[in-house]
């Protein structure tokens with residue numbers, strides 16, 4: 453495959469930026485600075501470095517974003533801003549989509565990918581992939597909520613899966629672990645206890661913590677280790 457196509461398909465560099473990187477000697481293929489952006493490389497075998505870092509060209513892309521407030525977890529809305537607008541053109545072109553939903557006012561770990569099968573698996577309640585949320589409430593959560601959440605809260609016709617709860621001393625803030633994603637689930641669970649959620653942030657997804665270095669709206673690729681961890685979720 454052409455070197456510039458490889459970089460642009462991977463969402464790393466547009467073709468123009470790849471040409472610039474080649475002319476600056478920033479791309480090294482099998483130990484030799486790349487001579488042309490349109491040179492042919494064997495992506496399965498070539499060792500490619502960009503600015504001194506080894507680049508892996510995987511079939512799929514996995515991105516961690518710190519979702520800001522006010523954005524919809526979708527690829528289009530027509531009215532409100534969507535999380536994919538925060539990605540660069542190369543990744544938009546690749547068709548990345550959010551894996552699951554966070555409410556417009558929820559912040560934190562949003563996984564975006566073009567790997568539909570894995571996204572489906574990560575979201576299925578069958579696979580028990582843990583998502584951890586930090587919340588604050590307008591009033592202390594009543595005593596016994598921990599046990600009720602672990603037993604499975606009823607929301608309408610449905611019973612939620614057990615949810616582990618850890619509360620601060622004042623019982624107005626804490627963390628909750630969900631393995632499913634029902635509509636407004638945490639807000640509705642808290643409402644059943646007579647409390648209103650005043651802030652909600654997802655701080656971890658499938659055992660991968662949100663990178664604290666990502667400011668709201670910022671994103672980065674998952675590391676190789678994080679990707680392997682995500683793909684290994686059963």
Ligand code: URA
Nearest residue numbers: 555558636637638639
């Ligand atoms: N539960 C909610 O109520 N909202 C979210 O965004 C996520 C979980």
